[in-house]
Amino acid sequence: MVTVALDADFFRRWLSAVSAAVDREADRLTELDSAIGDADHGANMRRGLTAAVAALEEQAPSSPGAVLTLAGRRLISTVGGASGPLYGTLLRRAGKALGDQESVEPEQLREALRTGVEAVAQLGSAARGDKTMLDALYPAVEALDDSGGGFEAARRAAEEGAAATVPMRARRGRASYLGERSVGHQDPGATSSALFFAALAETAGTTSAGESA
Numbered sequence: 001m002v003t004v005a006l007d008a009d010f011f012r013r014w015l016s017a018v019s020a021a022v023d024r025e026a027d028r029l030t031e032l033d034s035a036i037g038d039a040d041h042g043a044n045m046r047r048g049l050t051a052a053v054a055a056l057e058e059q060a061p062s063s064p065g066a067v068l069t070l071a072g073r074r075l076i077s078t079v080g081g082a083s084g085p086l087y088g089t090l091l092r093r094a095g096k097a098l099g100d101q102e103s104v105e106p107e108q109l110r111e112a113l114r115t116g117v118e119a120v121a122q123l124g125s126a127a128r129g130d131k132t133m134l135d136a137l138y139p140a141v142e143a144l145d146d147s148g149g150g151f152e153a154a155r156r157a158a159e160e161g162a163a164a165t166v167p168m169r170a171r172r173g174r175a176s177y178l179g180e181r182s183v184g185h186q187d188p189g190a191t192s193s194a195l196f197f198a199a200l201a202e203t204a205g206t207t208s209a210g211e212s213a
């Protein structure tokens with residue numbers, strides 16, 4: 001169960017934790033992108049999240065919705081690669097769905113993320129199984145439950161979803177240019193999506209306590 005309030009501070013801490021995770025894993029993200037893309041995913045994510053966190057510190061938005069919307073706008077304006085507009089859309093749409101309430105319920109967060117993930121699928125004309133970030137995002141959002149549990153389950157589902165992209169053949173994004181040669185590599189975007197959910201579990205404090213609490 002989540003015992004912390006899902007307020008603006010929680011969402012700021014979540015995005016700071018994503019940024020820290022991306023910093024730690026940037027080399028790995030770039031390595032994965034060098035196998036089936038153009039070796040910039042680590043740098044793209046780092047630039048975007050650093051700018052988003054700086055904007056949140058400067059402007060200190062007062063609602064969860066405003067935090068996500070501002071972070072999403074920054075990702076879109078600072079990241080040149082496909083992942084910028086895609087993650088930016090995810091956060092902006094989720095932020096819009098949350099509105100301007102000071103604090104939100106876990107159920108609202110789940111529904112907002114679901115809306116955001118649908119917007120990513122639409123923007124990228126992609127579906128589950130295309131070997132993209134959606135293969136981690138869909139299972140993660142599905143693992144969230146509306147009672148405030150599920151953050152740890154979502155973290156695991158995202159990681160498993162990312163790992164499950166290895167045998168897939170890419171049908172969207174740069175990796176799709178490789179056709180059959182995209183098989184056998186983990187998708188970089190699915191891997192960074194797993195970091196978003198690992199950071200969410202960490203911020204909610206469920207990572208060490210697990211689901212039993």
Ligand code: ADP
Pocket residue numbers: 033037038040041044045080081082083084086120123124125126131132133134172173174187188189190
């Ligand atoms: P670029 O591909 O422009 O270099 P990045 O390397 O930052 O951008 O991001 C690549 C990731 O973006 C991929 O691993 C994939 O997960 C995701 N991606 C690319 N195209 C799409 C798409 N059409 N729909 C969903 N996700 C996509």
Ligand code: MG
Pocket residue numbers: 033037038039040041081174
């Ligand atoms: Mg790339």
